[in-house]
Each structure stands twice: as structure tokens, then as C-alpha cells.
Amino acid sequence: MPSTVFITGCSSGIGAAxxxxxxxxxxxxxxxxxxxxxxxxxxxAGRVEAFALDVTGAASVDAAVAQAQQRFGRIDVLINNAGYGLFGPFETATPELVRRQFATNVEGVFAVTRAVLPGMRMQGSGVVINIASLSGLVAMPLYSLYAASKYAVVGFSESLSHELAPLGIRVKVFAPGAVDTDFSGRSLARTWEGDGGPYAPAIASVQAVFAANRAGGGAASTPEALARALYGAATDGSAQVRYVVGADAEEVLRARQQLGDEALLAGLRQRFGLAA
Ligand SMILES: NC(=O)c1ccc[n+]([C@@H]2O[C@H](COP(=O)([O-])OP(=O)(O)OC[C@H]3O[C@@H](n4cnc5c(N)ncnc54)[C@H](OP(=O)(O)O)[C@@H]3O)[C@@H](O)[C@H]2O)c1
Incomplete structure (x- = not known):
């Protein structure tokens, strides 16, 4: 019998790949x-079926998981992929913007995982893969809330991997660097209006660095490379928890190892034109 994967956020990008x-x-x-x-x-070659699912709606989550279990009999692998980025100064982020970021990127992961776990526990097997980000291991400027949400996903995943191991369920967390999707176009919300007032110089400087990076292009992974890495993690049978994907992510983490935390953070402020 073929295995079944349940994936969130499949309209585009990594999920569709x-x-x-x-x-x-x-x-x-x-x-x-x-x-x-x-x-x-x-x-x-396998059987693909689309189900409606908004990760911020409890009823929607439960219905989609129940429909998939009914259709395919079981769920072997869950990929929590749905998410978006909140970009801009923290001070200008309204409580509603903060709530939405965490409802999607964090509580959405909790909700879908909670709905899938009883089936995996009864099977005595399963793999849960949460897509965090390099931003869940190293925080970039003006992404304080996105980074906080992805750090939460990393912490959640690492702790959960311990508690579910005795039940035969493996938990893995992905930390991709830049991926060549339309994330920064379709999935990026801003915290500020107008020019950002006192934060205008920081916004301009950080946006210029990210734009130059994107124009350079070379370091971003393709969504297909991410999909291959996800398939590898789903099937490698290993107890590995963290998967860092992309040459850019590896480079930043190598730099942290070589320089230490404080020097890396100071270097990032320098690079983004934010040094005091
Ligand atoms: N691209 C990158 O550079 C990068 C790097 C590291 C990590 N990531 C992470 O990778 C994941 C996928 O991003 P992507 O690059 O593939 O961007 P993307 O193409 O914009 O995909 C984001 C997906 O999330 C879905 N989504 C957003 N809110 C949702 C909700 N409430 N319920 C269900 N689905 C929802 C979107 O669906 P709709 O069509 O309905 O909006 C879309 O399918 C995200 O978690 C992102 O944080 C991306």
C-alpha cells in the first residue's frame, strides 16, 4: 500500500513542489x-487529492485531517508548510498583526499536528516535518515577529521529538535559507505604513540588502530542491531532527560557529547598515 503524506499550504512554492x-x-x-x-x-503517479484547509481554523483543520484519513486510510507523514512573513519594525506592528503571524506560523503547526497525532500514535509510526526557516536559528533585522514565530517552531519541534520518540513518531524541523518562491511577493505582510517614520532609514537599508541578495540570486534553493530534501527526511528512517537546507543557510551557521554569537550579530548589523 502506498504511503500517504499530508501537506499544508499547497497553493504555491514549496508546498506545491x-x-x-x-x-x-x-x-x-x-x-x-x-x-x-x-x-x-x-x-x-500517486493519488493526489486536494482538501480545503486554513490552519487558523480549528474546524477546518479537523475536517481536512478526517477527510484525508477517510480517503487514504492513514497519514504516514505530515508536512507543516503553510506560513507567511511579517516584515518591518516591531514598534509599528499592531497586536492584530502579531496575533495573525502567530496564529498561522505557530498555532497552525500546533493545531494540525494535534489533529494528526492520534492516528500516528495508533499506527505506532509517523513522521512530522515542520518547515521553520533559517530565521528560526539566526534572526535577521526587521523580521522580529517572523523570527520569533520560527524560533517557536524550532523549539516546539525539538521538544516534541523527544516526547514522541518512544511512540515511534519522528519529528523533524527544516531550516531553509532563501528559497526561490514568491514568498517575498505574495506571502510578506508589512508592519508599517507610509515611510516608517523614525525607522525609514533602517527599512531602506535592510530592503536594499535583501534586494541585492535577490538580484544576485545564486544562493537561493529551488522549491524542487526543498521537495527532494523533504522526501529524503520523510524516508531516511533516521532520528535526525534538524535539516538545514541551502548553501546560504549553511554559510551563516558556519560563520556563527567560527565567530561566535556576538560577533555574528555584530556582523549582521554591519552588513545591513544598522551598526550604532
Ligand atoms: N521562500 C523562502 O525563502 C522561505 C525560506 C525559509 C522558510 N520558508 C517557509 O516555507 C513555507 C512555504 O513558503 P513558500 O516559500 O513556499 O511561500 P509561498 O509560495 O508564498 O507559500 C506559502 C503557503 O502558505 C499558505 N498559507 C498561508 N496562510 C495560510 C493559512 N492560514 N492556512 C493555510 N495555508 C496558508 C499559502 O496559501 P494561500 O495561497 O492560501 O495564501 C501558500 O500556499 C513557509 O512556512 C515559509 O515561512 C520559506
């Missing part, structure tokens, strides 16, 4: 999206 890759390997794929009309993936 993962749907295609797992399907091509002959897996059943429960491809979940807020709006199933946005499903752009072709059914592959």
Missing part, C-alpha cells in the same frame, strides 16, 4: 490549501 515530488514517487498526497480552486499541481 512537495505535492509534485511525493506524487511522482508514487505516494498518496493529501494536498491541502485554503482555496482548493488554486490547486496548480498535476496528479502524478
Amino acid at each position: 512537495a505535492v509534485r515530488h511525493f506524487a511522482a514517487q508514487g505516494w498518496n498526497v493529501a494536498a491541502t490549501l485554503r482555496d482548493p480552486a488554486k490547486a496548480h499541481f498535476e496528479p502524478g
Whole structure:
């Protein structure tokens, strides 16, 4: 019987690439999206079925998990991929913006994981893969709330990996560097209006560095490379918890190892034009 993967946020980017890759390997794929009309993936060798799922809605989460279990009999692998970025000064972020960032990136991961766990526990096996970010290991400027949400996902995943190991369920967390999706176009919300007032120089400086990085282009991973890495993690049978993906992410973490935390942070402030 083919294995089944349940993936959140499949309308585009990494989620859509993962749907295609797992399907091509002959897996059943429960491809979940807020709006199933946005499903752009072709059914592959496996069976792909789209289910409506907004990770911020408890009823939506429970319904999608129940429908996928009914359709495919079981869920072997969960990939918590849905998420978006909140960019800008912390001071200008309204409580509502903060709440939405955490409702999606953090509580959404909790909710879908909670809904899938009883089935995996009864099977005595399963793999939960949470997509955090390099921003969950090293925080970049003007991403305080996105970084806080992704640090939360890393901490959650690492602790959960201990508690679920005796039940035969492995928990893994991905920390990709830049991935060549439309994340910074379609999935980036801003905390500020106008020019950002006292933060205008910092915003301009940080945006210029990110724009130059994107224009340089070379270091970003493709969504297909992420999908291959996800498939590898789902099937490697290992107890590995952290998966750092991308040459850029590896470089930053190597720099931290060589320089130490404080020198790395000072170097980042320098690079983004924020040194006092
Ligand atoms: N691209 C990068 O450089 C990068 C780097 C590190 C980590 N990541 C992480 O990778 C994940 C996927 O991002 P991506 O790069 O593939 O960007 P993307 O193409 O913009 O995908 C984001 C996905 O999340 C979905 N989503 C957002 N809010 C949702 C909600 N409440 N319920 C269900 N789905 C929701 C979006 O669906 P809609 O179409 O409904 O909006 C979309 O399918 C995110 O968690 C992101 O933080 C990305």
C-alpha cells in the first residue's frame, strides 16, 4: 500500500513542489490549501487529492485531517508548510498583526499536528516535518515577529521529538535559507505604513540588502530542491531532527560557529547598515 503524506499550504512554492515530488514517487498526497480552486499541481503517479484547509481554523483543520484519513486510510507523514512573513519594525506592528503571524506560523503547526497525532500514535509510526526557516536559528533585522514565530517552531519541534520518540513518531524541523518562491511577493505582510517614520532609514537599508541578495540570486534553493530534501527526511528512517537546507543557510551557521554569537550579530548589523 502506498504511503500517504499530508501537506499544508499547497497553493504555491514549496508546498506545491512537495505535492509534485511525493506524487511522482508514487505516494498518496493529501494536498491541502485554503482555496482548493488554486490547486496548480498535476496528479502524478500517486493519488493526489486536494482538501480545503486554513490552519487558523480549528474546524477546518479537523475536517481536512478526517477527510484525508477517510480517503487514504492513514497519514504516514505530515508536512507543516503553510506560513507567511511579517516584515518591518516591531514598534509599528499592531497586536492584530502579531496575533495573525502567530496564529498561522505557530498555532497552525500546533493545531494540525494535534489533529494528526492520534492516528500516528495508533499506527505506532509517523513522521512530522515542520518547515521553520533559517530565521528560526539566526534572526535577521526587521523580521522580529517572523523570527520569533520560527524560533517557536524550532523549539516546539525539538521538544516534541523527544516526547514522541518512544511512540515511534519522528519529528523533524527544516531550516531553509532563501528559497526561490514568491514568498517575498505574495506571502510578506508589512508592519508599517507610509515611510516608517523614525525607522525609514533602517527599512531602506535592510530592503536594499535583501534586494541585492535577490538580484544576485545564486544562493537561493529551488522549491524542487526543498521537495527532494523533504522526501529524503520523510524516508531516511533516521532520528535526525534538524535539516538545514541551502548553501546560504549553511554559510551563516558556519560563520556563527567560527565567530561566535556576538560577533555574528555584530556582523549582521554591519552588513545591513544598522551598526550604532
Ligand atoms: N521562500 C523562502 O525563502 C522561505 C525560506 C525559509 C522558510 N520558508 C517557509 O516555507 C513555507 C512555504 O513558503 P513558500 O516559500 O513556499 O511561500 P509561498 O509560495 O508564498 O507559500 C506559502 C503557503 O502558505 C499558505 N498559507 C498561508 N496562510 C495560510 C493559512 N492560514 N492556512 C493555510 N495555508 C496558508 C499559502 O496559501 P494561500 O495561497 O492560501 O495564501 C501558500 O500556499 C513557509 O512556512 C515559509 O515561512 C520559506
